[in-house]
Amino acid sequence: MDLSSFREVFAAEARDYLQSLNEELLSFERNPEDESAIDNMFRAAHSLKGMAGTMGFSELAEFTHEMESVLDLLRTGELEPTTDVINVLFRAVDTLELLLDQTINDEMISPYGEQMAALKALVDSPRSVVTQTKDERMFSAELNEFNRETIKQGIAQGYHAFAVSVVLKPNTILKSVRVFTVFQALEEVATIVQSNPSAEDLDDEKFDRQFALVVLTKESEQNIRQIVEGISEIESVLVEEVSLDDRPEAGPQNASETAAAMDVSVSATPVRTSRHDPLVRVETERLDKLINLVGELVISRTQVIEMVKGGESADRTGALDQLDRITTELQYAAMSLRMVPIKQVFDRFPRMVRDLAQARGKDINLKISGETTELDRSIVNQIGDPLVHLIRNSIDHGIESRDERIANGKPEVGTIRLSARHEGSHILIEISDDGRGLDVDRIRDKAIERGLLPGGTKEISMTEAVNLLFHPGFSTAETVTDLSGRGVGLDAVKATVESLSGTIDVESEPGEWTRTTIKLPLTLAIIKALLVEVDGETVAIPIQAVRENIQIEPGQVKSIQQNDVIMLRNEVLPLYDLGECLGFEPVDRSGPLPVIIVEVRGEKVGFIVEDLIGQQEIVIKSLSSIVGDVKGVAGATVLGNGRIALIIDNSTLIG
Amino acid sequence: MAKTVLITDDTAFMRMTLRNVIEKNGYEVVGEAANGEEAITLYQELKPDLVTMDITMPKVDGITAIKEIMKIDPQAKIIVCSAMGQKPMVIEALSAGAKDFLVKPFDAERVVESLRKIGS
Numbered sequence: 001m002d003l004s005s006f007r008e009v010f011a012a013e014a015r016d017y018l019q020s021l022n023e024e025l026l027s028f029e030r031n032p033e034d035e036s037a038i039d040n041m042f043r044a045a046h047s048l049k050g051m052a053g054t055m056g057f058s059e060l061a062e063f064t065h066e067m068e069s070v071l072d073l074l075r076t077g078e079l080e081p082t083t084d085v086i087n088v089l090f091r092a093v094d095t096l097e098l099l100l101d102q103t104i105n106d107e108m109i110s111p112y113g114e115q116m117a118a119l120k121a122l123v124d125s126p127r128s129v130v131t132q133t134k135d136e137r138m139f140s141a142e143l144n145e146f147n148r149e150t151i152k153q154g155i156a157q158g159y160h161a162f163a164v165s166v167v168l169k170p171n172t173i174l175k176s177v178r179v180f181t182v183f184q185a186l187e188e189v190a191t192i193v194q195s196n197p198s199a200e201d202l203d204d205e206k207f208d209r210q211f212a213l214v215v216l217t218k219e220s221e222q223n224i225r226q227i228v229e230g231i232s233e234i235e236s237v238l239v240e241e242v243s244l245d246d247r248p249e250a251g252p253q254n255a256s257e258t259a260a261a262m263d264v265s266v267s268a269t270p271v272r273t274s275r276h277d278p279l280v281r282v283e284t285e286r287l288d289k290l291i292n293l294v295g296e297l298v299i300s301r302t303q304v305i306e307m308v309k310g311g312e313s314a315d316r317t318g319a320l321d322q323l324d325r326i327t328t329e330l331q332y333a334a335m336s337l338r339m340v341p342i343k344q345v346f347d348r349f350p351r352m353v354r355d356l357a358q359a360r361g362k363d364i365n366l367k368i369s370g371e372t373t374e375l376d377r378s379i380v381n382q383i384g385d386p387l388v389h390l391i392r393n394s395i396d397h398g399i400e401s402r403d404e405r406i407a408n409g410k411p412e413v414g415t416i417r418l419s420a421r422h423e424g425s426h427i428l429i430e431i432s433d434d435g436r437g438l439d440v441d442r443i444r445d446k447a448i449e450r451g452l453l454p455g456g457t458k459e460i461s462m463t464e465a466v467n468l469l470f471h472p473g474f475s476t477a478e479t480v481t482d483l484s485g486r487g488v489g490l491d492a493v494k495a496t497v498e499s500l501s502g503t504i505d506v507e508s509e510p511g512e513w514t515r516t517t518i519k520l521p522l523t524l525a526i527i528k529a530l531l532v533e534v535d536g537e538t539v540a541i542p543i544q545a546v547r548e549n550i551q552i553e554p555g556q557v558k559s560i561q562q563n564d565v566i567m568l569r570n571e572v573l574p575l576y577d578l579g580e581c582l583g584f585e586p587v588d589r590s591g592p593l594p595v596i597i598v599e600v601r602g603e604k605v606g607f608i609v610e611d612l613i614g615q616q617e618i619v620i621k622s623l624s625s626i627v628g629d630v631k632g633v634a635g636a637t638v639l640g641n642g643r644i645a646l647i648i649d650n651s652t653l654i655g
Numbered sequence: 656m657a658k659t660v661l662i663t664d665d666t667a668f669m670r671m672t673l674r675n676v677i678e679k680n681g682y683e684v685v686g687e688a689a690n691g692e693e694a695i696t697l698y699q700e701l702k703p704d705l706v707t708m709d710i711t712m713p714k715v716d717g718i719t720a721i722k723e724i725m726k727i728d729p730q731a732k733i734i735v736c737s738a739m740g741q742k743p744m745v746i747e748a749l750s751a752g753a754k755d756f757l758v759k760p761f762d763a764e765r766v767v768e769s770l771r772k773i774g775s
Contacts, residue, residue, distance in 0.1 A: 173758040
């Protein structure tokens with residue numbers, strides 16, 4: 001089922017087809033009687049469509065489908081191969097090339113609605129081809145004399161004239177207000193010369209979802225597009241340089257106008273500037289080495305700064321600040337090399353769920369969110385299989401059959417949600433389904449049968465049931481399917497997650513839902529930490545977990561059921577002694593106490609410390625296997641002064 | 656660190672609904688205001704990254720609150736929340752400095768889109 005290994009093959013083959021499309025199209029243009037050219041193009045488009053569909057690349061599949069339809073009409077002679085048609089096809093090939101590159105590289109897909117519409121127009125009314133192409137140039141044609149003059153002067157003064165076509169999302173409420181926000185955003189950087197439909201019609205919502213503006217601006221095409229894309233409820237934006245080419249004039253202005261006109265034909269398709277692959281493939285090993293070196297550099301920088309500090313020479317301070325800035329930037333740049341969006345993993349699931357659901361005769365809707373969440377590449381590479389397992393479990397064991405769902409008064413279509421988000425220095429991946437939940441009794445029976453529980457065990461709790469599920473060799477599947485229920489499931493999942501220093505947790509409401517939460521560290525490299533002192537030792541608290549630092553008097557420590565608490569802005573927070581938690585001497589409570597408010601599993605908790613040292617970037621080094629996992633300790637780091645500090649793991653420190 | 660959000664609405668139900676959606680999507684709700692006056696006070700106290708602002712509220716209405724907050728912090732990121740048929744008021748709120756608008760009943764995806772786009 002894992003198609004990622006086919007990506008390379010797909011990319012290479014798809015590029016071949018594109019190349020052939022380009023070549024055949026050229027030869028077809030030279031000789032429209034050439035039937036073999038059109039046949040070859042049709043087949044290339046058709047193959048591409050099939051391949052893209054298999055990989056689950058919906059944009060590519062959708063676009064090639066439209067292209068195929070046009071080619072089919074040409075093949076059957078229903079469409080005349082006019083220059084306009086050929087041009088639309090060429091631009092379609094270019095768009096396809098861009099779509100392919102963006103898909104392969106997991107980049108944002110640029111809007112391609114206009115190219116799509118151009119193809120559709122050819123399919124829908126083959127006879128009105130000429131009119132359609134004129135429509136595309138709506139602005140050249142429709143700009144009134146006054147606006148033409150405005151634009152001409154604007155261009156002469158170094159402004160760009162852009163046609164901005166915007167499509168709103170379906171079901172946008174208060175369309176006119178949404179248009180207003182687009183106007184508002186653009187007016188900050190541009191002058192709106194003309195709108196289509198007119199401003200009045202837009203205000204009266206006399207338009208469907210699409211409107212277009214002509215603007216004069218000093219901003220680049222890309223900036224204008226980004227500004228509009230930054231507005232809510234926008235489905236797509238197309239920004240094109242406006243041309244005034246249909247009325248050439250003599251004189252110096254003509255040159256810039258012609259240039260602008262030429263730009264249109266180029267920029268009308270979102271063409272990339274070069275055919276070279278903008279990506280360089282690098283062995284991950286080399287990357288890791290770089291990141292390790294940067295980590296060492298960060299430590300070394302801190303050492304140097306500490307050594308030289310104290311001298312008040314302005315030159316030296318300036319140079320140190322510079323060093324500090326550059327290393328910080330270098331560090332972020334190096335870190336970002338490791339980060340990839342989890343989309344890479346999530347992308348294969350819609351297709352998988354669809355196929356499996358169909359095979360099981362179930363109706364399942366997969367909802368994915370947070371797919372742009374980035375995390376360490378090495379984690380992304382390993383998290384795929386566990387997720388596949390969990391989703392298969394949801395499909396096989398979680399979601400009930402249609403009849404069962406109806407009988408239980410649940411929505412006919414089951415829902416599986418897959419989401420990812422950042423929480424502090426961690427990423428949370430949740431897989432939940434609204435299926436039948438965990439059947440505690442059945443888990444108990446199975447466990448007894450497998451000898452995991454003594455015979456005659458009566459009641460077990462949900463927590464015990466979950467623990468049993470993670471037990472090696474446990475499976476409750478009644479039928480062994482080809483993909484899940486072999487009983488090698490959850491314990492393998494747990495092992496993988498733990499090998500990535502993550503945790504996995506299952507919650508369930510029998511009959512209602514099951515939710516599995518995987519918590520993983522964001523990265524395995526460098527973090528920012530607050531350094532504090534307890535019992536003469538330096539301890540690092542990941543800064544993402546720190547909410548605030550306060551100072552309290554010993555008298556402010558209250559006690560509820562023998563547990564220390566403090567009041568903070570009308571909130572009662574549990575209070576712990578960080579020294580005690582880590583097995584050091586407790587903090588001396590005779591004077592004012594520094595307290596760090598830390599978030600632990602979503603709750604705020606106070607930790608008394610001896611002293612605050614300050615914030616610093618630290619390179620996480622895991623504790624060696626000799627020490628093994630220590631509760632409450634995430635790792636250790638070497639400080640600027642060469643000493644070692646423990647890094648606390650706020651999620652396991654208490655409770 | 657999670658982006659912080661201040662919710663402003665005079666009905667506890669709407670605040671709860673919004674909080675639920677917002678928190679589920681990785682944002683931290685740092686405060687709830689039941690009217691414009693509270694929103695202005697809490698904004699200064701909490702310095703949230705984002706504010707959701709209902710329009711029709713007792714004491715100080717949303718539009719006045721937006722104007723006041725924008726005076727305090729011209730960088731404030733406020734998302735105005737309206738019911739259907741409040742178009743002129745939404746326009747006024749946007750002109751006063753609100754960065755986006757949401758229409759009740761809220762669609763979770765829209766709320767998240769708005770937080771994401773305005774927060775970035």
